[in-house]
Amino acid sequence: MVRIISALILAVTAACASAAEPLTLVDNPPDRHIVVKGDTLWDISGKFLKQPWRWPEIWQMNKEEIKNPHWIYPGDIILLDVSSGSPRLKMAKRVTGQSGKAQPTAHSTPIEQVIPSIPSNVIEPFISQPLIVENQPKEAAVRIVAAQEDRMLLGTGDSFYASGIPDASVEKWNVFRKGEPLKDPETGAIVAYEAFFLGNARLTKPGEPASLRVTLSKQEMARGDELIPAPLPEIMSYVPHRPDREVTARIMSIYGGVQEGGASSVVSLTRGKKDGLEVGHVLALFRKRVSVNIDDNGVKTETPVPEERYGLAFVFRVFDNVAYALVVDSSKSVIIGDAARNP
Structure with a gap:
């Protein structure tokens, strides 16, 4: 797919001059960076900024450009310009042709080579597979009702029947089994249910019931398992940016069923689209705890410890009431x- 990128991707605008605080560069930032395969927007931003989520400001992007940015490819050259007194990044002009003059560059690099926001190999399973099932009427669910030859379990290549697919508008489906509930740590209310991914299926004949064939089986499927439309493939190219409005969330779960995680962990949050979260938002992580001490007489004292900010999380998938970061x-x-709020 050919993308025409102008010599200068972004021009100076006055619209982004209202930042609450000056942009802060890292110590001894490079004057340029040549993009290589394996880079991410987060990595590149961190080479210049102490606050990588302020990427849109140093590029002087508007809101539409944040959601639909000019793609960056391996081989592109990013320059740091401080001539105006305020740092900004821009794309270098490439010298092409015998005249030696700078010309717009036509990128014929495959779309998969576009530099992603964060490591795509880490989050790919979370983009292509169902993660949660939000509350919906039981009668609205699409589920397996029978298998050919009355088989109890299904695998790759097997055919089955499902209810709730009246037409052929959706051809590719994810098959899942409802897992453990995700609860709000503060209220205990069930926000959604984890979806245990079983595999993929393709519609062969719509109707009631509809006929489908298993195209990929991660785990054996059975009657009662549910289906949802498979999401279209997408490139995670949203630039890192802070939410426009205040967001206060809690970490509900850490992928893998563990109680503790760290850098590169995937976490679920108690807020989603309805709360203003979107792909590309960066949230700061905070912890507020109580220190407990028991003296020699067995007397226990509790001392509240001031809240401490200790990390950052990049939101990459958003549902109505839940987000993954x-x-x-x-x-x-x-x-x-732990809390997740605006950085």
């Missing part, structure tokens, strides 16, 4: 119940 920076262990 990758912990991109952490100075200590991540614990269920």
Whole structure:
């Protein structure tokens, strides 16, 4: 797929001059960076900024450009410009042709080579597979009702029947089994249920029931297992940015069923689209705890410890009431119940 990228990706605008605080560069930042395969927008931003989530400000992006950024490819050259007194990044002009003049560059690099926001190999399973099942009427669920030849268990290549698929508008489906409930650490209310991914299926004939064939089986499927439409593939190219409004969330779970995590852990949060969260948002992680001491007489005293900020998380998938984020920076262990707020 050919993308035409202008010599200068972003021009100076006055719209982003209202930042609450000046942009702070890292010590001894490079004057340029040549993008290589394996880079992420987060990595590149961190080479220049002490606050990588302020990427849109140093590029002077508007809101539309944050959601639909100009893609960056391996081989592109990013320059740091401080001539105006305020740091900004821009794309270098490439010298092409016999005249030696700078010309717009036509990128014919495959779309998969686009530099992603965060490591795609870490989050790919969380993008292509169902993660949660939000509350929905039981009668609205699409589920397996029978298998050919009355088989009890299904695997790759097997055919089955499912209810709730009246037409052929959706061809590819994910098959899952409802797992443990995700509860708000503060209220104890069930926010959603984990989805245990079983595999993929393709619609062969719509109807009631509809006919499908298993195209990929991670685990054996059975009658009663549910289906949801498979999401379309996408490139995680949203630039890191802070939420426009105040967001206060809690960590509900850490992927893998563990109680503690760290950098590169995937966590679920108690807020979602309805609360203003979107892909690309960066949240700071905080912990507020109570220090407990028992003296020689067995008397216990509790001392509240001031809240401490210890990490950052990048939101990469959002549902109505739940979001999933990758912990991109952490100075200590991540614990269920920790707070996530605007950085």
